[in-house]
Amino acid sequence: MIKTDAIIIGAGPCGLSAAIELQRIGLDVILIEKGNIVNSIHRYPTHQTFFSSSMKLSIGNIPFITSKDKPQRNDALVYYRTVAELEQLMIHSDEIVQSVTKSGDAFCLESNKNTYEAKYVVAATGYYDQPNPLEVNGADLSHVHHYFKEAHPYFRKNVLVIGGKNSAVDAALELERAGANVTVVYRGASYSPSVKPWILPGFESLVNNGKIRMLFEAEVNEITEESVQIQTKTGVEIVKADAVFAMIGYHPDYVFLKSMGIELDTESRCPSYNPDTMETSVRNLYIAGVIAAGDNANSIFIENGRHHGEAIAQSILEKMNSQVCSNK
Incomplete structure (x- = not known):
């Protein structure tokens, strides 16, 4: 002892x-x-x-x-x-x-x-x-991650980021810079006030110019090997995804x-x-x-x-x- x-x-x-x-x-x-x-x-x-x-x-x-x-x-x-x-x-x-x-x-x-x-x-x-659990079917698939390390492996790949706070925004920015096709799903109606003020303008610019697709008031229903089913305010949408980052805390x-x-x-x-x-x-x-x-x-x-x-x-x-x- x-x-x-x-x-x-x-x-x-x-x-x-x-x-x-x-x-x-x-x-x-x-x-x-x-x-x-x-x-x-x-x-x-x-x-x-x-x-x-x-x-x-x-x-x-x-x-x-x-x-x-x-x-x-x-x-x-x-x-x-x-x-x-x-x-x-x-x-x-x-x-x-x-x-x-x-x-x-x-x-x-x-x-x-x-x-x-x-x-x-x-x-x-x-x-x-x-990590906070992502309680949907497919959350345990191998291409679903709760931690983001670096963007290089996702060059020219479809990537879905879940969340709208700092970790999600940071990941989305890095992925876009590395050439990934990025969609962000956030259940909030607008950008979170907790997002770092010095990065939000750049992120918004990428969204406004179609470089990053931002879905507000949206939630993931199901994840499969090739796509993600998302409930949006206008209905259900299927988004292709080679990787999913659940940056939900x-x-x-x-x-x-x-x-x-x-x-x-x-x-x-x-x-x-x-x-x-x-x-x-x-x-x-x-x-x-x-x-x-x-x-x-x-x-x-x-x-x-x-x-x-x-x-x-x-x-x-x-x-x-x-x-x-x-x-x-």
């Missing part, structure tokens, strides 16, 4: 930030990551540009310096690797936490590789590993959160926690990052989730100081 003061489940930006803050108050910390450091960012589209400035993506008061105001995916990968080196963070990568149980004042964590014991646990598991692993004893709101599925400390209803079990938002993933990003570690460290420090005082 490996014993440590604190374990953080997930080595994304918010998990890394929490680890830095806990180390700075004197705790021995281990991060357990099912992939590798900032695995979700690694899985972003190759040429992804962040909505936020590099300053708002920085953690641990370590500057994130880029030549452009808004960094790209590879800039972030380099930055977070550098932070991990500078702070000497202990990251156990390619390791999956299977259970977290509490006995007395300690937590026991079982992974596919090790058994751990720690007084404090922080769940910072993100949401990118759990992601959600936290609610089953895992509940297995640790964390209570979830029945409607929003937001975990029960103290927003001042990020401590859940299970004493000494904390959450950090987007999982605190439940289904409303658009309310927490790296730029505000990165501060959760500071609140967690302050909470634990107060407990440690209280314990010292009580022992005098």
Whole structure:
């Protein structure tokens, strides 16, 4: 059994930030990551540009310096690797936490590789590993994807993109530039207000000039090997599709959160926690990052989730100081 003061489940930006803050108050910390450091960012589209400035993506008061105001995916990968080196963070990568149980004042964590014991646990598991389901016939076909990496393989192919927010718009733009024949299906009546303001004019121009076909107030009924049946406001339409990208969002692993004893709101599925400390209803079990938002993933990003570690460290420090005082 490996014993440590604190374990953080997930080595994304918010998990890394929490680890830095806990180390700075004197705790021995281990991060357990099912992939590798900032695995979700690694899985972003190759040429992804962040909505936020590099300053708002920085953690641990370590500057994130880029030549452009808004960094790209590879800039972030380099930055977070550098932070991990500078702070000497202990990251156990390619390791999956299977259970977290509490006995007395300690937590026991079982992974596919090790058994751990720690007084404090922080769940910072993100949401990118759990795409929202596309509940139509054919959603499980091999050419239906919930993640978009790059557009080159779809040159001169018919591609259908489902969704109307940033991930869908970004994918559609990349696909059109690579020579794909792109159709976008969105159930909204107009463009989503969440779309990045600096890319919407270009996207609209492509739609208006027939380079991208945009279907508003439309939903997918069925997917086959060669086409997609779409319910539009004027009737049913069949669109040829060599590939389908269901860019319809992601959600936290609610089953895992509940297995640790964390209570979830029945409607929003937001975990029960103290927003001042990020401590859940299970004493000494904390959450950090987007999982605190439940289904409303658009309310927490790296730029505000990165501060959760500071609140967690302050909470634990107060407990440690209280314990010292009580022992005098």
